[in-house]
Amino acid sequence: MADALVIAELAEDGKVRKSTLHAITFAQRALPTLGGGFAILVLGANAKAAAAELTGFGASKVLACEDPAFKEYTAEQFTPTVAEVGKGFGLIVAAATSFGKDLLPRVAARLDAAYASDCSAVSGEGGKLVFKRPMFAGNAFGYCQLNTPIQVATARQSEFDAAAPSGGASPVESVTKAAVGAAASRVQFVSLEAVKSERPELTEASVIVSGGRALKEKFMEVLEPLADALGAALGASRAAVDAGYAPGDFQVGQTGKIVAPTLYFAIGISGAIQHIAGMKGSKVIVAINKDPDAPIFQLADYGLVADLFTAVPALITELKKRG
Amino acid sequence: MKVLVALKRVADPDNANKVKISPSGDAIETTGLEWKTNPFDEYGLEAALRLTENGKAPKKREGEVVVVTFAPKDAETTLRAALATGADRAIRVDANDAELDGRLIAHALKTIVDAEKPDVIILGKQAVDGDSNQVGQRLAELLDYPMATFAATIKEEDGALLVGREVDGGVLSLRVKLPAVVTVDLRIVAPTSVYSKHTEAGFKYNDGVRFAPLPAIMAAKKKPLDVKTLAEVAGGNQLSTKYVKFERPAQRAGGAKVKDVAELVQKLTTVSKVL
Numbered sequence: 001m002a003d004a005l006v007i008a009e010l011a012e013d014g015k016v017r018k019s020t021l022h023a024i025t026f027a028q029r030a031l032p033t034l035g036g037g038f039a040i041l042v043l044g045a046n047a048k049a050a051a052a053e054l055t056g057f058g059a060s061k062v063l064a065c066e067d068p069a070f071k072e073y074t075a076e077q078f079t080p081t082v083a084e085v086g087k088g089f090g091l092i093v094a095a096a097t098s099f100g101k102d103l104l105p106r107v108a109a110r111l112d113a114a115y116a117s118d119c120s121a122v123s124g125e126g127g128k129l130v131f132k133r134p135m136f137a138g139n140a141f142g143y144c145q146l147n148t149p150i151q152v153a154t155a156r157q158s159e160f161d162a163a164a165p166s167g168g169a170s171p172v173e174s175v176t177k178a179a180v181g182a183a184a185s186r187v188q189f190v191s192l193e194a195v196k197s198e199r200p201e202l203t204e205a206s207v208i209v210s211g212g213r214a215l216k217e218k219f220m221e222v223l224e225p226l227a228d229a230l231g232a233a234l235g236a237s238r239a240a241v242d243a244g245y246a247p248g249d250f251q252v253g254q255t256g257k258i259v260a261p262t263l264y265f266a267i268g269i270s271g272a273i274q275h276i277a278g279m280k281g282s283k284v285i286v287a288i289n290k291d292p293d294a295p296i297f298q299l300a301d302y303g304l305v306a307d308l309f310t311a312v313p314a315l316i317t318e319l320k321k322r323g
Numbered sequence: 324m325k326v327l328v329a330l331k332r333v334a335d336p337d338n339a340n341k342v343k344i345s346p347s348g349d350a351i352e353t354t355g356l357e358w359k360t361n362p363f364d365e366y367g368l369e370a371a372l373r374l375t376e377n378g379k380a381p382k383k384r385e386g387e388v389v390v391v392t393f394a395p396k397d398a399e400t401t402l403r404a405a406l407a408t409g410a411d412r413a414i415r416v417d418a419n420d421a422e423l424d425g426r427l428i429a430h431a432l433k434t435i436v437d438a439e440k441p442d443v444i445i446l447g448k449q450a451v452d453g454d455s456n457q458v459g460q461r462l463a464e465l466l467d468y469p470m471a472t473f474a475a476t477i478k479e480e481d482g483a484l485l486v487g488r489e490v491d492g493g494v495l496s497l498r499v500k501l502p503a504v505v506t507v508d509l510r511i512v513a514p515t516s517v518y519s520k521h522t523e524a525g526f527k528y529n530d531g532v533r534f535a536p537l538p539a540i541m542a543a544k545k546k547p548l549d550v551k552t553l554a555e556v557a558g559g560n561q562l563s564t565k566y567v568k569f570e571r572p573a574q575r576a577g578g579a580k581v582k583d584v585a586e587l588v589q590k591l592t593t594v595s596k597v598l
Contacts, residue, residue: 074497075460076469098490102472105425105460114426114563117456130567135454136339140351142453143568148426186503187469190485190496201492207597242530248475248510249489254336254451255362255509263597273340280575284595286587299577301595302587315584322588322598 002090003036007043007082008054009099010073012192014046016053019095021162024057026122026155027093028163033124034090039063041085041175043078045071051172056165067177072189073099075106080178083110086150091129096154097203104152114146120159137254137277157204158260158281195249202252205233206262210252210279213239214268214289214308219246222312223267229319235259237275253278268308271296288312324386324479324519326371327441328410329432330364332394332401333452348568353452360401363447367507369532370477370517371445372409378522381533385521387411391435393418393428399548406543407535413548416556423553424564425453429461431556436466441502443484448473448506459506469499475510479520 094100236246260281287300334353375386463470476487
């Protein structure tokens with residue numbers, strides 16, 4: 001019998017990020033196989049306040065490690081404490097955000113544990129955990145087992161619902177910070193330039209409006225009003241980014257961001273494999289393209305063969321009619 | 324500056340939808356797909372080359388780049404291609420993918436770092452076949468080095484790198500003292516992403532990775548390429564990750580068309596119920 005440890009992720013303001021709740025769901029799904037319960041570990045400059053946010057989710061305990069050195073996240077500061085606490089657990093999990101993907105492999109190495117990244121499911125077979133994870137940019141799924149005493153994994157947020165409060169009050173316990181290695185004194189947090197946008201983040205958005213090279217210099221002019229009407233994030237194909245019509249951090253695709261929103265609009269996007277790899281996990285796909293033979297139509301739930309420069313404004317008008 | 328770059332060859336990522344699962348479901352088959360250098364590793368090599376030269380005079384090298392791969396002999400073409408674009412030396416650790424996992428490669432790379440003593444180790448943020456995204460982080464921990472993952476920009480300072488990291492919601496800047504581990508994201512090959520101490524601020528590179536001119540491809544055949552056995556560098560480490568089965572993702576039932584935006588909005592509202 002073993003327990004799971006969920007590593008909480010905090011926002012810049014010290015509050016718990018919602019990604020933590022997705023990681024809790026992942027841990028809960030592993031529990032029937034592990035046979036134990038789960039605890040949550042919070043590291044932060046004000047970890048106890050954040051820990052208090054997490055007492056209603058059925059954890060056996062919420063561990064808080066409060067230290068000024070945790071004000072800003074660096075893997076070098078966090079790893080020794082996560083590994084020290086993690087030694088008592090069979091499974092250590094976090095969401096596959098840039099935080100989890102940075103920290104957990106480093107923790108795994110410290111514990112000489114095997115690691116499964118970006119898992120989309122977890123199950124059990126013969127008393128052992130089996131992690132399902134996307135490979136080849138989502139063109140295949142692999143089911144793997146980790147043959148080390150401690151197992152480490154990150155969970156793809158879009159595949160696990162946020163845990164709902166289950167009532168009860170998990171006790172909060174303080175833990176002390178573990179001694180750090182030489183690496184911790186050789187890294188310095190300099191700044192975080194947050195992208196100033198009223199729109200949701202691409203990887204968290206439930207609706208995404210993506211544009212291709214066909215939009216040319218009118219990329220923002222045409223797509224922004226549609227994104228506004230839908231409360232959507234903006235994305236782009238690699239071709240649109242390479243041509244300079246959209247900024248680099250818009251890129252959805254194999255080498256860009258992998259997204260899985262509820263609703264995805266592909267506008268003026270032909271559907272290169274590189275792009276499809278990044279968005280085919282979307283629940284509903286809409287394609288607008290004037291080329292009826294564009295490969296994107298084979299994938300789309302709703303294809304509209306039309307000139308995007310007239311179809312997009314018409315779509316906005318139609319959406320507004322709904323009120 | 325001396326930079327060690329880890330490279331992996333992968334089945335052509337532009338045709339990744341053509342990978343097949345073996346009938347018994349126990350293997351992924353990439354037969355018929357061309358081998359290509361993992362794109363993120365190519366970006367890592369480009370960053371290493373920029374860090375070890377004066378951008379204004381690209382032929383003036385100001386450091387050394389060593390490339391390393393874990394692969395069978397026929398993957399030496401991947402290494403030769405890297406040597407042709409400017410890397411100085413190559414190391415091939417003789418191994419098949421089936422003998423490797425992220426944990427084992429990190430241990431093996433540590434052995435190579437201990438021998439080579441580079442100032443910076445650069446890796447792609449992940450290989451686009453296994454999509455594991457772990458070797459760089461693991462290596463940094465084994466070495467007790469600072470790390471900067473998902474790098475979009477690198478600026479060399481005295482004994483340190485200022486790295487802009489691509490994180491959810493923005494760019495996070497870290498300063499890491501050398502020696503350090505850096506893993507790179509796709510924006511690292513933008514024209515103003517990487518500056519060595521020798522390259523003037525504001526200098527613009529061509530966008531993307533560089534290509535080797537023919538004479539360099541010929542000259543690369545004479546550059547040193549060492550071969551090591553896996554046992555030599557992996558110590559007593561064994562595999563710890565076992566894939567028990569593979570499957571294709573469920574196929575989408577796409578292909579339906581709508582006649583106009585009114586029908587589209589109506590379908591999204593009443594059939595798919597996503598508006």
